[in-house]
Amino acid sequence: MPQPQCSQDVERQPTVLSSWIKVLLLALRDHGCNADLLLQESGLDHEQLADPDARLPLAATTRLWDLSVQALEDETLGLWVPCYSNQNTFHALGYAFMASSTLLEALQRVARFNAMVSDAARVELDVGENSVVLSWDLWTPDLGPSQEAMEAILSLILRSSRKIRGKDFAPLKVSLLRKRCADETPFREFFQAPIEFGADRYRMEFDRAELEQPLEWGNESLARSSDRVIEDYLKQLEMGSVATRLRNLLVRDLPGGALGHEHYARELGMSGRSLQRKLSAEGSSFNQILNETRCELACSYLGQTPRQSLTEIAFLLGFSDTSSFSRAFHRWTGVAPGAYAP
Template sequence: MPHRQAEPGQAPTVLCSWTKVLVLALRDHGCDADALVAGAGLSLDQLAAPDARLPLAATTDLWREGVRAVGDESLGLWVPRYSSQTTFHALGYAFMASSTLLEALRRVARFNVMVSDAARVELHCDDRSVTMSWYPLAPELGPALEAMEAILSLILRSCRKIKGRDFAPEAVELMRGACRDEQPFLEFFRAPVAFGAPRYSMRFERATLEQALEWGNEDLARSNDRVVEDYLQRLELGSVATRLRGLLVRELPGGAQGHEHYARALGMSGRSLQRKLSAEGTSFNQLLNDTRLELARAYLGQEPRQSLTEIAFLLGFADTSSFSRAFHRWTGVSPGAYAS
């Protein structure tokens, strides 16, 4: 789902708690982290508020100075060891409570803007594989190579917490050019790594990502989704599509409304809503269908599963037959066949 990136003239930002992880790692490795923070134009007071936003340019300087201080170009691979479940707000809990790793990665893609609005994220799925890709909007300004590698490292570490230490992608792409020692990267990812790529990406086997997770809890995951959506809406960081999706999730059990209703709730006209959604590569009807399909898959995957009548109501359909026809149109199978 598309997200609004930083507007022209608006400097991109980074979630403060992510930068704090870097500071903790530098301190633990004997660096004068306080001096490095000050040298990057930041203050310790700024780092004290976990939900605050920091300028991307300053955090990029801090990462680059951190590499020099530690003398390790693989810094990004091990910094995430200092992160915690709360580093990325409620997203960390939503990730760990997802019903499958594919759903977890979908959440990362959807809420990437919460971490930083400096890169576009795409999740491409085909019959055999799933590729998650990051495209920095202005690589010359940041993020630092190590900052992006840390994101990939954190996601992979989180997947390994769920699936086990042997979990690995099929292939990895990094924008870093030739490095002094490729071995740490090969050993960490346990997969072929292409350096000097035009993007950052990890490719996974789809069948593995779609396996049900023993401790998955979609109710808990969706509850944390709403916390993230509220955070983005308060800061107006999320795209119009993200904000509209949050409204749909909350209001669909009361019945689907026309786009004018949601436009008023977002403080704009219906025409303005349609125009903004079009600029983000989507439309009201597409977003409504995508949201309903995502929720339907989650409801159908729950154990014990709710009845089709209950699911139809939760998705704002007038009756079960309307839901069944829509689901077949979206997926090519009936809700019952999908859940079996």
């Protein structure tokens, strides 16, 4: 029989690394825009940008990009904003990219570590016999990223590649979601390649042989060292989520009975309202985390040999009696505890 799922995947709201937004603000100021006003109108503030490792809500950063395009009246914004970035913008990823032994390795790092920049898209690198395609599949198109934000990512990758391969380096083909352009010339001149407008996803296709040519300034030791820094950052990013920290506290406390969200908010160093807001930003809630944690533990206990009694399991999960536990377990999984087979 199909096994019940004890927990559902939490649909987190995508985020963007704050240092990438600092690049946009720098570009806006240099072009005479009131960047502070646009930042405020987007729902962001300077306090959120103070930490270079901070994560910003994708919806708010998309709003900032949209406001920037309106303020400058420039649909090519994404092509030139990366001029204001540097090797530190994406921390260790920038160093790993530039120290790669080949451009193929550099693009492999882009696909592998994309979540460091933003978890708004699934990035794939398809290595074929003669060509290599780097593509982005957006998770939540309704939240963003904006067209200009994604075009800025493609522009940054191409500009970085040209720094280490030469100014004439170009893809074989580029695909953009943008359907119409008042003037396509700036896009074609920048990419130096045929462009498919109105595509179903963002893509850049390259000649494989060209990507596999050794890079003069490749440094495998530096690149791998940077890889480890990125891996540690991504691990901390997952460990640092409020939902994960709350789940750990609940596992500790459930045998004695779970306490209210205000109690756990204090343990996490925030107000009850802040806890609710942060969990909501991660696509979850206190009750959802509580139920998921109880269900995961219940499935674990029921799968042990010898199996503990339902009374003991109910106690370990903080239920007042067996019948309450049984009703809850059936609601979570669709089967009674006694019928559960791991």
